[in-house]
């Protein structure tokens with residue numbers, strides 16, 4: 001692979017900045033440099049930005065268990081009242097939202113849910129219809145959409161601002177170990193050297209975490225339940241692994257990382273249904289990749305779904321669910337090291353992937369130990385791209401308590 005492919009000569013396309021501005025502002029997903037470069041967790045320069053190891057993982061895991069158990073108790077009650085069909089995508093998205101609202105911002109789901117509702121409305125406004133990304137004066141082509149997105153953007157900013165203010169006032173000088181607490185702590189330290197974040201930057205980062213922190217994980221779990229419903233043998237394999245690794249007692253967070261087969265299943269689901277279906281880059285200088293010259297300014301759109309289903313990369317069984325392909329190979333036997341990109345690549349790779357893996361394993365363990373499930377006859381398969389790759393008509397399963 002050419003070194004230029006991974007290097008700093010690739011940035012985020014400037015054209016998306018305007019297109020996605022109401023959704024992410026200039027938060028980390030969209031940003032190029034300055035403060036945001038420092039905020040990249042693992043990729044951050046050593047003496048700056050957030051130290052993600054400070055996040056209280058045990059407290060976060062407990063929140064994950066608490067919120068998931070509440071959801072599963074509700075499922076049991078529904079089943080007991082004769083309703084075996086559940087739209088698991090809707091349920092899991094709400095639970096993942098609850099987890100990120102509590103764990104990242106220390107707020108109740110009720111307060112967080114207002115932000116989620118508006119973010120969801122914005123997602124539909126911005127991404128459901130045809131878009132004119134980069135077309136000059138495109139905002140004038142669909143003025144209604146532009147006004148609606150701006151209005152929602154302002155409402156979300158106001159909600160987040162009130163959350164930030166409440167958070168600042170509530171910590172009594174003792175920083176809270178949630179994501180917003182860490183962000184504010186970094187801000188205080190940076191403030192001493194005059195690099196304090198503007199309110200705009202704080203709000204944009206919060207927006208990014210609110211959205212990026214729950215929807216993708218919820219979708220990974222939802223698509224997993226569909227594939228496991230279609231492959232009950234894999235439900236049994238995972239139940240057996242859970243018994244062996246974590247035992248029959250209460251879930252032990254320190255052990256979930258040892259659920260290797262569950263890790264293969266997660267990778268296989270992220271391959272077949274990547275919640276982030278594409279990745280974008282823009283060349284910041286002329287770049288040579290083997291014999292190809294990519295001129296400065298060129299926008300690249302990497303179609304992750306197409307690449308993950310390409311028989312030239314994966315073989316003739318590319319469309320089949322075969323978690324075992326990840327057994328001895330981190331890349332699932334893909335014939336190119338850049339062929340498996342569920343979390344992006346290079347310096348801008350997803351910073352939430354470890355958190356996702358933990359949440360995925362905790363939630364799936366809890367579900368599998370309480371229920372078996374099959375696909376409901378009312379389910380209609382219609383994957384749709386609405387920024388993320390989601391089930392177009394919900395994801396209805398039939399559940400049975402074990």
Ligand code: HEM
Nearest residue numbers: 028029212213216217220276343344345348349350352356
């Ligand atoms: C299954 C779950 C997830 C998937 C599939 C996913 C996927 C991605 C992808 C494809 C990117 C773009 C990478 C690139 O351009 O190379 C990204 C970036 C990012 N993700 Fe995730 N993500 C997930 C979970 C999370 C979580 C849980 C968080 C937050 C807690 C998060 C926060 C971010 C942020 C802040 C960025 C921007 C990083 C940067 O540009 O430096 N993600 N993610």
